[in-house]
Amino acid sequence: MTVTPRTVLAGLALAGVAGLAYATVEARQYTLRRVTVPVLPRGQRPLRVLHLSDLHLTPSQRDKVAWVRGLAELEPDLVVDTGDNMAHPEVLPTLLEALDPFLGIPGAFVMGSNDYYAPVPKNPARYLYDDARSLRTPPRQLPAAELAAALRDAGWRDLTNRRDVVTADGRDLALVGVDDPHLNRDVFPDGPDAHDGPDLRLGVTHAPYRRTLDAMHADGNDLVLAGHTHGGQLCVPGWGALTTNSDLDTRRAKGLHGWPGARPDEPRGGGSTWLHVSAGLGTSPYAPVRFACRPEATLLTLVER
Numbered sequence: 001m002t003v004t005p006r007t008v009l010a011g012l013a014l015a016g017v018a019g020l021a022y023a024t025v026e027a028r029q030y031t032l033r034r035v036t037v038p039v040l041p042r043g044q045r046p047l048r049v050l051h052l053s054d055l056h057l058t059p060s061q062r063d064k065v066a067w068v069r070g071l072a073e074l075e076p077d078l079v080v081d082t083g084d085n086m087a088h089p090e091v092l093p094t095l096l097e098a099l100d101p102f103l104g105i106p107g108a109f110v111m112g113s114n115d116y117y118a119p120v121p122k123n124p125a126r127y128l129y130d131d132a133r134s135l136r137t138p139p140r141q142l143p144a145a146e147l148a149a150a151l152r153d154a155g156w157r158d159l160t161n162r163r164d165v166v167t168a169d170g171r172d173l174a175l176v177g178v179d180d181p182h183l184n185r186d187v188f189p190d191g192p193d194a195h196d197g198p199d200l201r202l203g204v205t206h207a208p209y210r211r212t213l214d215a216m217h218a219d220g221n222d223l224v225l226a227g228h229t230h231g232g233q234l235c236v237p238g239w240g241a242l243t244t245n246s247d248l249d250t251r252r253a254k255g256l257h258g259w260p261g262a263r264p265d266e267p268r269g270g271g272s273t274w275l276h277v278s279a280g281l282g283t284s285p286y287a288p289v290r291f292a293c294r295p296e297a298t299l300l301t302l303v304e305r
């Protein structure tokens, strides 16, 4: 066959269509990631923390609802939800159905931009360079207040610019969280700490902006959980994320790291805070694609240092 510019263009177009088709399939390949974090005081038995993030749920996503509900088989001691739960103004009953198996156990949450505002149509590639720009058009409100009230009624701790405490499997946890830094709604709560001598200090934020991670590190937290990045969402195999949609470096777009420096488990130096960034479970309904970055929830098994 003679290679002409026309055949090259046709080949590229075909590869693009195939890649896009694959990326819509990968966006539904929900995956459980398991990590172990040596962060508890000496002599303690393990504590299981289920980290959920970025569900971006719509009422028709029954497969996602069933998958999330199935995570209850893990019997976590604590559930932490780092926001961006909703992608439709009428999804709250469906979301509460997904979370229902966890509402009887200790939990904590913060909100993300996609709990306050419904997504708007945009070029999928825009995720790569400026998501916040889409918020300049007047967005539709989502039922964030109703969601927060339902979670608080279930006993989950609301960490929207506040501190709280929770007991999980007999362990006392001091919690601190902020409202979404991506929307500049974050106000780090002043001390003093609500708990004296906890077993663990846990920081929670939706978007892992550096100012928030610095504040949580300076506050003495042992572990910080964050979402928002979608792990880069469209990644390059063998390379990784191209963006974190924040000022966090792409190396830490997802997974277990240290803040401000390296951790697992830093043989040189010390004193960094453990940082876990979830790649999350969803996408915008207007950009339902993931590539080399499956949707995920994480079971963190906390063990003694």
Ligand SMILES: [Fe+2]
Pocket: 054, 056, 084, 112, 114, 228, 229, 230, 280
């Ligand atoms: Fe998100």
